[in-house]
Amino acid sequence: MQKLAVVLIAVALLAYAPAAMAQGTASGDILAQANVMTPIQVAAEQDLLFGNVIPGSNKSIAVDNPSAGRWLVQGTAGAEVDLDFTTLPVALTSGANSMPIVYGATDAGHHTSNDPFSAVLFDPAVSALANIGSPAATLYVWVGGTVQPVLAQAAGLYTGTITLTATYTGN
Amino acid sequence: MFEGNGRGPRWIRALILVAMALPMASGHAEPEGGTSGSAAPEPRPPQGRQPLDFEDVVAGAAVSVDRLDVRRAGQFKLFGRADQEVLLTFSLPSGLAGPGGALLPIGFAEDDGGFTTEHRPDQAVGFDPQVPYLARLSRSGHAYVYLGGTVRPHLGQRAGAYQGTVTLTVAYTAN
Numbered sequence: 001m002q003k004l005a006v007v008l009i010a011v012a013l014l015a016y017a018p019a020a021m022a023q024g025t026a027s028g029d030i031l032a033q034a035n036v037m038t039p040i041q042v043a044a045e046q047d048l049l050f051g052n053v054i055p056g057s058n059k060s061i062a063v064d065n066p067s068a069g070r071w072l073v074q075g076t077a078g079a080e081v082d083l084d085f086t087t088l089p090v091a092l093t094s095g096a097n098s099m100p101i102v103y104g105a106t107d108a109g110h111h112t113s114n115d116p117f118s119a120v121l122f123d124p125a126v127s128a129l130a131n132i133g134s135p136a137a138t139l140y141v142w143v144g145g146t147v148q149p150v151l152a153q154a155a156g157l158y159t160g161t162i163t164l165t166a167t168y169t170g171n
Numbered sequence: 172m173f174e175g176n177g178r179g180p181r182w183i184r185a186l187i188l189v190a191m192a193l194p195m196a197s198g199h200a201e202p203e204g205g206t207s208g209s210a211a212p213e214p215r216p217p218q219g220r221q222p223l224d225f226e227d228v229v230a231g232a233a234v235s236v237d238r239l240d241v242r243r244a245g246q247f248k249l250f251g252r253a254d255q256e257v258l259l260t261f262s263l264p265s266g267l268a269g270p271g272g273a274l275l276p277i278g279f280a281e282d283d284g285g286f287t288t289e290h291r292p293d294q295a296v297g298f299d300p301q302v303p304y305l306a307r308l309s310r311s312g313h314a315y316v317y318l319g320g321t322v323r324p325h326l327g328q329r330a331g332a333y334q335g336t337v338t339l340t341v342a343y344t345a346n
Contacts, residue, residue, distance in 0.1 A: 027340040028217035030245045032267055034225035034234070034275055034322050038330040076330065079227065168229055 087163035245318035264335035
């Protein structure tokens, strides 16, 4: 009888144990995801060329002029980029001599194809937002300007550097 | 002392009744939506409500999603018994799979997990998703888990969509 009691106590404890340790597991999933964008490439395709200028006579090059400066921006199709002329000289130099250069509110432009006549114009002194073309994944940017040689401008070849920086905005 | 009646003494019958009664007296109830008839119910699977979405990233630039980010942080909803203590264990990827077998490294910091009994990420208690975390469901048997993280695309990272799976396992404890 005592053995039976011990067995029954053991049964009782076993019956209790699963409840006291009641454990179970269940799992659920979510995705972690990211889209790695094509790195932006900015290629300078053409210099801004004023050609020969006459002292005392301003000379302008518009965006749709074949001599306008041009870049090709390539990246993720459809992505928005910030176009910023991070270097925009106020003068071109020739040795110790300099010649003023100015930019108007429509002296820069962008378009998804190489068509400056259809360009969206903007002020190169102010950054602009544009979308890289889809599906071609291209964006063309042009810049013009006006040089202002003074009457006593020394003869020579005047140069300067214009830098365009394109940055994804995340949109 | 022993009173025989042909079916065993009374105290033994009482013991049997106690043994039968104990599991029922433990207070266990079915988890919400549960279908099991077991006395030790399985937790209901957590509901994956929102992916951990890093959106567009640029090669060479690490991007983090904060667990407080309502739009981009990963979200789970937990269902279970009222006031039940649960052990949360994440299975976290070390890389997201992309085009051509490319891998995008992903990491998780000590505060990238968040737990709250209300759907308010800003009220969540932070925890390290890399180690199991003990928490307690609400009085209604609900809770929410949020997950942030960081991807670190290298400079030559191949462009394209990358994905990985985050699994949250919920285990009932004895408490």
